[in-house]
Amino acid sequence: MEKSVYLDNNATTKVDKEVVESMMKYLKDDYGNPSSLYTLGQNARSAVEDSRKRVASILNCEPRDVFFTGSGTESDNIAVKGVARRYKNKGNHIITSAIEHHAVLKSVEHLAKEGFTYDIAKVGEDGIVDVDHLKSLIKPETILISVMYANNETGAIQPIEEIGKIAKEREIYFHTDAVQGAGKLTLDVKKLNVDMLSLSGHKFHAPKGIGILYKRTGINPIPLFHGGHHELSVRPSTENVPYIVAVAKALEIAYRDIDEHRAKQTMLKERLKAGITKNIGNILLNTPDNSVFNTLNISFVGIEGESILFSLDEFGIAVSTGSACTSGSLEASHVIMAMGRDHTTSHGSVRFSLSKYTTEEEIDYTIDKVKSVVEKIRKISPYK
Amino acid sequence: MYSQTVMDHFRNPHNVGKMENPSGVGKVGNPQCGDEMIIYIKVENNVITDVSFETFGCVAAIASSSMTTDLIKGKTIEEALALSNKEVADKLGGLPPLKMHCSVLAEDGIKMAIEDYRKREEEKKNEQKI
Incomplete structure (x- = not known):
């Protein structure tokens, strides 16, 4: 396989060279424990606190409201389980949406075993949460609403500001899983009206294994782990200094260059969309206009996503699919199904997710290969 | 994830396409599970002289269709029914556990095509009697 075209950046991203360089010092030289009082430890402490400040400036919050965790999943779990458990005396009802990441959905389902109840806000055909429906689900005992910022499969941007406003008026805690929004949309927590927000480093060119949780001062989730005083005991365990430095650097780069990234990736996404639409019949767009600039999800009707994925892999192109066959569960994507698509369409969905490294030549190559692969697989299918 | 043989059959599947005037057709699976298979057979003197398929499905489903049709071509009805x-x-050099149902689907497809063939034969006999 000579060529490599990586179009699965919503799954994970390549670590930026600048990011790698920024963290090396804390692997090789300043390897101290930030809790140690001697110079080596205090150098590490300064790096952690400096990183916290940098993240806070992008989130428009106080540094003390920024917590470093092990992943986006962990941030989601602390926010959802931690807040529900802390405030269960105020009420036991939670609202989330049909298109959440499993880190939120499964957390909520788990809470149901602890005596909580929940409702799921539906989405329209465009994959955007129906705010009126969400509103109708609110009860006096609702304590938490968790709705994602941008969907990982379709890229659809959710009405976070609006939901945040509704939650605020009713004194309901509001969390957003903003993992797919990082580097693409504003993370200003005041503008977004959120009480808590989760991020994952490896989605914006930092390494895997580092997450961020923003929580407003005054909210005290019950921690998942118990241990030392690290991260104000919200997330005890010795701070992962190199990765904390890396995630702050990566976030900084993402917002430093966001205009350039938006312009280039919007152009490339439109090129890909036009190329596929023009050359291939019987397709369905699963990505609405109001979507993050790097994501394009298309269903190729009559064929199945996994066979498209493997065929493109033969040409060195990496994409993902909402088909059952890759989920490990034999069920089609809950996101595409929630949009009211039928099974065949859901199984035939393919997600292309771009990054700042994607080139025009790669997009043209991809259009060409998608065309031939779809034609080939359609010949085998009983649905033409 | 997949064996070399699976990938070879997926890349270049054998016996693809709809058959004109088949002796029997077997349609199995459903789009809900993400796979659907149609098997066509031509039978002469109790021997499957030709076989083809159309499959909506994943790599394993397409490779299983290809391998199964290869295996029953030229076989008698009884031999084909004995295929597991x-x-x-x-x-195919093995399938991932979650994909074993694809091979079951192919086996069922053959069985249904043979059943359909037998039914058609029965109808022909009845017509002749009348």
Whole structure:
């Protein structure tokens, strides 16, 4: 396989060279424990606190409201389980949406075993949460609403500001899983009206294994782990200094260059969309206009996503699919199904997710290969 | 994830396409599970002289269709009925556990095509009697 075209950046991203360089010092030289009082430890402490400040400036919050965790999943779990458990005396009802990441959905389902109840806000055909429906689900005992910022499969941007406003008026805690929004949309927590927000480093060119949780001062989730005083005991365990430095650097780069990234990736996404639409019949767009600039999800009707994925892999192109066959569960994507698509369409969905490294030549190559692969697989299918 | 044999059959599947005037047709699976298979057979003197398929499905489903049709071509009806999904999977160099149902689907497809053939034969006989 000579060529490599990586179009699965919503799954994970390549670590930026600048990011790698920024963290090396804390692997090789300043390897101290930030809790140690001697110079080596205090150098590490300064790096952690400096990183916290940098993240806070992008989130428009106080540094003390920024917590470093092990992943986006962990941030989601602390926010959802931690807040529900802390405030269960105020009420036991939670609202989330049909298109959440499993880190939120499964957390909520788990809470149901602890005596909580929940409702799921539906989405329209465009994959955007129906705010009126969400509103109708609110009860006096609702304590938490968790709705994602941008969907990982379709890229659809959710009405976070609006939901945040509704939650605020009713004194309901509001969390957003903003993992797919990082580097693409504003993370200003005041503008977004959120009480808590989760991020994952490896989605914006930092390494895997580092997450961020923003929580407003005054909210005290019950921690998942118990241990030392690290991260104000919200997330005890010795701070992962190199990765904390890396995630702050990566976030900084993402917002430093966001205009350039938006312009280039919007152009490339439109090129890909036009190329596929023009050359291939019987397709369905699963990505609405109001979507993050790097994501394009298309269903190729009559064929199945996994066979498209493997065929493109033969040409060195990496994409993902909402088909059952890759989920490990034999069920089609809950996101595409929630949009009211039928099974065949859901199984035939393919997600292309771009990054700042994607080139025009790669997009043209991809259009060409998608065309031939779809034609080939359609010949085998009983649905033409 | 997949064996070399599976990938070879997926890349260049054998016996693809709809058959004109088949002796029997078997349609199995459903789009809900993400796979659907149609098997066409031509039978002469109790021997499957030709076979083809159309499949909506994943890599394993397409490879299983290809391998199964290869295995029953030239076989008698009885030999074809004796084919098990395990044999199909083994010949493919194994399938991931979650994909074993694809080989079951292929086995069922053959059985249904033969059933359909027998039904048609029965109808022909009845017509002749009348």
